[in-house]
Amino acid sequence: MKHRKIANTSVELTELGFGASGIGNLYRVTPPRDAHAAIEAAWDAGIRYFDTAPHYGLGLSEQRLGSALRDRPRDAYVVSSKVGRLLVPNEQPRGIDPEGFAVPDDLRRQWDFSRDGVLRSIEATLERTGLDRLDVVYLHDPDDHWRQAAVEAMPALADLRDQGVIGAIGAGMNQSAMLARFLNETAADLVMLAGRYTLLDQSALDDVLPAARKLGKSVVAVGVFNSGLLSRDLPAEGMKYDYQDAPPALVARARAIADVCTAHGTTLPAAAIAFPRTHPSIINVTLGVRNAEQVVRNVELYDQRIPEGLWDDLRARGLIRSDVSTVNDSGRSPQCP
Template sequence: MDAAWDAGIRFFDTAPHYGLGLSERRLGDALRERPRDEYAISTKVGRLLVPGDGTGTDDQGFAVPNTLRRVWDFSRDGVRRSLEESLGRLGLTRVDLVLLHDPDNHWKEAVSEAYPALAELRDQGVVGAIGAGMNQWQMLADLVRETDLDVVLLAGRYTLLDRSGEDVLLPLCRERGVSVVAGAVFNSGLLARHDPGGTYNYGPVPPELLERAREIARVCERHGVTLPQAAMAFPLRHPAVASVVIGMRSAGEVRQNMDLAARPIPDALWADLDALAASSS
């Protein structure tokens, strides 16, 4: 966090889901002495944390004890309770952005209860802006059409490897004045190294996607650009995209990524990558 601050990063994204509240507590601790008007925080609603049995570790991939567990709740009361508890963990009286978190299977409740609750909190000045964060673009597009969101966080669907959010969601957001934050620009790890590997969508990489990532890396290399450098810069080319969210787990990764982000990228690379994407579609 110190390295991120020193590098000029001022937007931090968290959620109760991440580490069963540990992410929010750590973020709040790290920012406690920073001037409140110099940074922005987004957190999320949709999963309440309730007591767990504490006999093991979290079953959703976080290395924390299961003293808490998640319960889906997009009700009005659930939204207000979730935000109140998040503020407590963060040690704050307000947050800048609150997102509906993965309402994929909860459309009716999210639209009829959670969204109106967030809109009310926005009107009251408790939160600065409201939106939704998902790993798909289709429901985000429906939310943009049917509600008055300020922001969508689109995870993994507008990247060098997966441009599926480009044709419908991004133009719709521009038309409606909704800002887009591009998340998972490395597709959960596959594009995080110049020699592609790791994971894709938090699981094993399908062979055909690994080969496509390697092909993209070869194109980048011809222009003197690394794959992660291009992956971070790619979404920001679109006028609907206001920012990117990048997961970084050490001070070294922060410094490395920010160094790459500061390097120029020739326009010719984007033309070649656009041509490659067109030929692969």
């Protein structure tokens, strides 16, 4: 699997990444054997970038990921985690985590983008994972905390990076406008862009992607299926878009894109994974998984070669924006044979 370097750093990511929210029991229980098998399958497929966070299962994701990786050669893989949500004792537990993870709520999340909060969060993550370091650290969903995140948290991460403790730093969010601010106004090396550069939403072309291009910084794309609507060959009513039931108009548009994909000999999910990587600033697509079967499917989709004419056809039909560029720095689409 191809590796691409985070700009201006020594950290390299495989083009396909392992998103570890699912092994943190997102929405439902993932048995320990399934979580371990998913990581093993990813390793066997050549995936060497693994992304987690304290938020995912109140630390369960970090624990499981660290347990599966800690006996591997440390220089052979990259792990990212996040700061901004400290895990603290829950004085009023009610049984199950109220934020979508099927885990006991003996802990709760506490927003904290202070310097001390950043240091405490990283220390706790290292304890949970059992790893000796984190390669990449993101600010996690700082939407309502711009000032503290930009003035306290990012400088704290920059100090750790400059000391060689962390390889690269950034921010991850479901919006693109503030991510552009992090690129433009802080020491961030990269951003994790969730759902804003997909076959159904190219709004990142208005802010974060031009900023990354201008500044020579990098972008990791997540949420490329937009919560599921782009995950099947034929989208259906009742599927999710950005965590909600997809509006009928978006389902119809996804079906139209799927029809064009079929005409070009490929599938909607394969195109959804390939599309973000046509932008020169996007170096990785990370997909959430919870078992080995999902890993194998994702790798098969990643390996599919997308005919260059697909993007032209989608533009011509008005199904993606006309200003979408699908040619990289070498002058050709990276998904074309």
